[in-house]
């Protein structure tokens with residue numbers, strides 16, 4: 001596991017809460033950190049007990065490292081430790097305890113659909129990058145409303161939901177505004193999108209996400225899958241429209257210099273490697 005950086009951002013998102021400074025050498029739980037006593041923080045949206053969030057530990061003792069009813073509390077990173085009834089972040093210290101903005105104690109499972117096409121010129125020929133001389137991939141990117149950063153249009157796996165459905169549903173909600181269009185258009189979107197997501201896709205990554213919402217006791221994990229439109233005639237023809245937690249949506253060149261939310265840049269690097277495209 002690599003030292004998470006965004007999980008140690010000085011100020012916790014959507015709050016004025018400060019994390020305790022954790023240096024690179026203090027991240028790992030095996031390293032001693034005398035007097036480590038971070039702030040315990042739960043965002044009001046989680047504390048008010050919405051359906052998607054767990055209650056406080058004490059009155060509630062979930063079954064960790066297993067499928068707990070419909071809630072999957074298993075980690076892709078293996079068995080995580082539970083200390084004083086609370087799960088410990090498998091990537092180490094974050095400088096903050098509690099759940100912050102995350103609903104679940106332990107892993108919070110998401111899915112990230114990486115929809116790609118080749119960048120082409122007017123004649124439909126692939127455009128090569130002037131330095132790497134490799135063809136350039138483009139992916140559907142959304143601008144998150146919560147932080148304003150560009151990201152993959154991913155979202156949380158609902159309890160009991162198949163990841164394949166989460167991928168399709170989140171892409172439809174955030175990049176095609178399936179929740180906001182009239183019912184007649186909704187069925188058309190559904191038809192087109194089922195076509196693209198019918199293929200199993202290429203599973204790029206499964207595991208821990210370095211997300212700024214992570215805490216010592218709650219963290220994001222994802223399954224990232226690449227759906228590639230090789231000939232530019234399936235998803236490329238869909239009209240993109242931002243919806244739900246996305247403020248904007250557009251095709252963005254896959255390039256190492258483009259800053260992205262959480263560890264999404266790393267996920268795109270894996271796609272670029274697989275497709276032998278510019279990075």
Ligand code: RP5
Pocket residue numbers: 110111112151152153154155156209211220221222245262
């Ligand atoms: C990231 O947060 C995941 O990679 C995924 O893209 C996203 C899911 O959270 P929401 O978009 O539902 O806030 O860690």
Ligand code: MG
Pocket residue numbers: 154155156170173174244245
């Ligand atoms: Mg969403």
Ligand code: MG
Pocket residue numbers: 153154155156170174245
């Ligand atoms: Mg989302």
